Amino acid sequence: MKILLLSFILLGLYGFCLGAGGGGVSSSTSSGGGSMKETEDTKRLREGRPLILTCEQNATNLETKWTKDGNELVAGDHIQLFPNTTLYISTAQKEDKGEYSCKTGSMTEPKIFHVVELTLQKHLPKSTTVLENDKLSLSCQVQGDPELTVQWLKDGEPVEDTDNSTRLEMSDNEYDVPNAVLSIKPIQKSDSGNYVCLISLYSINVNTTTVVRVKDIYAALWPFLGIVAEVVILCLIIFIYEKRRIKANFDDSDSDPAQDVKNNVDGKKENDIRQRKH
Template sequence: MQGLQILVLLGLLGYCFGAGGSVGGGGGGGSDIEVVETEGVKRLIPEKPLLLSCNQTHGDNVSWKRNGELIVDSGRIKVHKQNSSLYFTSAEKGDAANYTCMPSQQTISVVYLKLNKKLPSSTTVLENDKMSLNCQVEGIPTPTVHWLRDGVAVEEAINSTRLELQDNDSVKDGKLRIEPVLKSDKGNYVCVINQYSLVLNTTTEVKVKDIYAALWPFLGIVAEVIVLCIIIFIYEKRRIKQEDYDDSDTDQDANEQKSPTDDKEAEVRQRK
């Protein structure tokens, strides 16, 4: 019986831990990222090659300027006069700038843009609690950030008394905060990052649980424990009653099985 009780307790503990894990919600990873380049904007990736090209070939007359200053060939940066291109063997963050091809005056903006951490694929919060989303992006020049909920700007979708946009370590309005959270706040939240013509997105699905959602698994566990205790109590009571009944039957059988010799000896003692 003790073994049965231990198994029941272990089962309950496993159920408790399982229920507690499921209430938290919210997973990691899984966002849509989109980066679109144009002829006038190029995104550099540190330690990767970068090629800038003019629309026209200028031959020996070609030259390039960086933010208005003439570029001189170095071990890492080369001006190829044959095709009027500027080549970086290994780009660096500091290479983000405006580059102009001379004499055509064609300008290309080279930018650095990186999403340090995606939003989780889903975010679960309790009703009347608070929610905070952080769009962790960095760039040169500093990108701009705005938030959408189901395709609508959060400033229009959520009451301003509950919504707050804060700056994070790298960008303005990088943090979105809602307090208190209502059931109507559920939906797909998108952090949209813009840098010139570059667009980068990261999305999370926000789920809002009932304020008592975390209580139901606990109440279920309590009810199960009570039922099991009642079953164990009834079982033990019946077992003890059965043992008492068996003991009484054994005593009666012993009395009935006395031999005739014992009766004769009792009669002789009485006569004396």
């Protein structure tokens, strides 16, 4: 009986752990988000790797004027300028980021390139679970230079336009990117949905997504109540079993020992008399 009780308690504790796992904020390890793609006029700086900018495709032997942040560039050990209107840096460094422009004799307006630093350190988790009336905090772990733009969407709409706008707050992340951290407190069932961190830097756009699920405030309590009910029922079963066992033992010992001895003696005398008659 004790082993049975222990088994039920262990099963109840296991169920409690599964149910209580929704308390606070939890997230899955998988991540969701879009890829970060360069565009023709916006290039990501990758330190130690080549940087290539081409002013006119399929051009040959054209004189090209290149500038960076308004200063004219000349060919040297670090920068190579080719007649096919290509600027080539074999090993890019941090100081190579900036605004580049080029112009050939056939162009009426210069062509502008932006060389930027942009890194998404970690995607948002695939899903995020939070307990009702708790606080939800989502951090878009992105960094960039120059300053990038972060916008939060819920189910395709800006979070500022949703019904939770009075309870939300946006702040800088650990890389000092404005609006990269979204907080909602207290969170309600209506806040469940698909949240997107949309990152923009010139013509580069990237996003990372998480599905927010809000659990009932009493969700973690039901497994505990189940454990209590199991223990109470088992205690009642043990109590009734022990009570019946004690009563049965008491009934067995309720007969008079002296009377039992007298009956045994009388029975023995009667047997002796019968044997003598025979």
